[in-house]
Amino acid sequence: MSTESLVYDQLNRPLRDLRISVTDRCNFRCRYCMPEETFGPDYEFLPKTSLLQFEEITRLARMFVQMGVEKIRLTGGEPLLRKDLPVLVEMLSNIDGLNDIALTTNASLLKKFAIPLKQAGLTRVNVSLDAIHDETFGKMNGRGTKIKPVLEGIQAASDAGLNVKINMVVQKGINDHEVVPMAEYFRHSGHIVRFIEYMDVGNSNGWKFDHVMNKKDIIDTISEVYPLEPIEAAYFGEVASRYQFSDGAGEIGVISSVSDSFCSSCTRARLSADGALYTCLFASRGTSLRNPLRNGATDEDLQRMLTDLWNGRHDRYSDERTEEGVAKREKIEMSFIGG
Numbered sequence: 001m002s003t004e005s006l007v008y009d010q011l012n013r014p015l016r017d018l019r020i021s022v023t024d025r026c027n028f029r030c031r032y033c034m035p036e037e038t039f040g041p042d043y044e045f046l047p048k049t050s051l052l053q054f055e056e057i058t059r060l061a062r063m064f065v066q067m068g069v070e071k072i073r074l075t076g077g078e079p080l081l082r083k084d085l086p087v088l089v090e091m092l093s094n095i096d097g098l099n100d101i102a103l104t105t106n107a108s109l110l111k112k113f114a115i116p117l118k119q120a121g122l123t124r125v126n127v128s129l130d131a132i133h134d135e136t137f138g139k140m141n142g143r144g145t146k147i148k149p150v151l152e153g154i155q156a157a158s159d160a161g162l163n164v165k166i167n168m169v170v171q172k173g174i175n176d177h178e179v180v181p182m183a184e185y186f187r188h189s190g191h192i193v194r195f196i197e198y199m200d201v202g203n204s205n206g207w208k209f210d211h212v213m214n215k216k217d218i219i220d221t222i223s224e225v226y227p228l229e230p231i232e233a234a235y236f237g238e239v240a241s242r243y244q245f246s247d248g249a250g251e252i253g254v255i256s257s258v259s260d261s262f263c264s265s266c267t268r269a270r271l272s273a274d275g276a277l278y279t280c281l282f283a284s285r286g287t288s289l290r291n292p293l294r295n296g297a298t299d300e301d302l303q304r305m306l307t308d309l310w311n312g313r314h315d316r317y318s319d320e321r322t323e324e325g326v327a328k329r330e331k332i333e334m335s336f337i338g339g
Helices: 054-067 085-093 111-122 134-141 150-159 178-184 215-223 288-295 301-309 323-328
Strands: 017-021 072-074 099-106 122-127 165-170 192-199 228-231 242-246 249-254 266-271 276-278
Touching: 017 054, 054 085, 054 266, 054 288, 054 301, 072 085, 085 099, 085 111, 085 276, 111 122, 111 150, 111 276, 122 150, 165 178, 178 192, 178 215, 228 301, 276 323, 288 301
Parallel strands: 017 072, 017 266, 072 099, 099 122, 122 165, 165 192, 192 249
Antiparallel strands: 228 242, 242 249, 266 276
């Protein structure tokens, strides 16, 4: 793709990555994302008619690729709850210029779908896994789900030829005792564990600064048992700081949106399940693309709209975060726009 097709925002950041939420539903109730007291039996999720159709998603994705997007990641909620997801993956894989289609999932259903997704054109899977022991994992997922189906899903994805990364959100006093066991379990596996600082996404998770185990503490804790060495980022805009085990047993990453933000290199846009575009994970509002899609907008109309939205972007929330500001600001829930 020629660089002439790229668009830049107010801080000179290109648009390279698109996260597409395909559903706001999930079969887990992780406290940092969809706590049960908020997302209970009476919670009203989006009706089917509000969701973008696969054809609508593909039409928009093609335009984003023409603007410079190189990677698309399907998210949720839990994206594997969306019926016929491999069909969407195959539609996206036929877009000229798009060679990287990824999926973020809790992997509880991945064993069933790994081969169809790979055959459809999926390249990578990011598995959300916040503990390696059943007791802690059951508390974290809010359903008491055991870890076995997740590990089976990871193995099935690996066997199918998908690249697999593991994402662990670390909460001080909740699952921080699982940091070393997680690093230990996946050493020598070929799978990279990325430890994520607990973030103030949405408004329902009761986030506070003192619940955050920061990057330095995560690295120091692991290094006491398995010494680590920093390594260079693989590409511009990579969100994780990379470290390799000194004994050659692989690498880990740390995503430090709180203590060491990476706003200056953020190249990501997010499309919600109902077709709104968000230019920041911590945004308060998005811009509907579904309405113009369904009201007869031409490709040129939509392309102009997308370009204007990105050209006007100046988000740098993590750079500006304060505990007082977190309490005052309304943000869209992560389950609605994906991680």
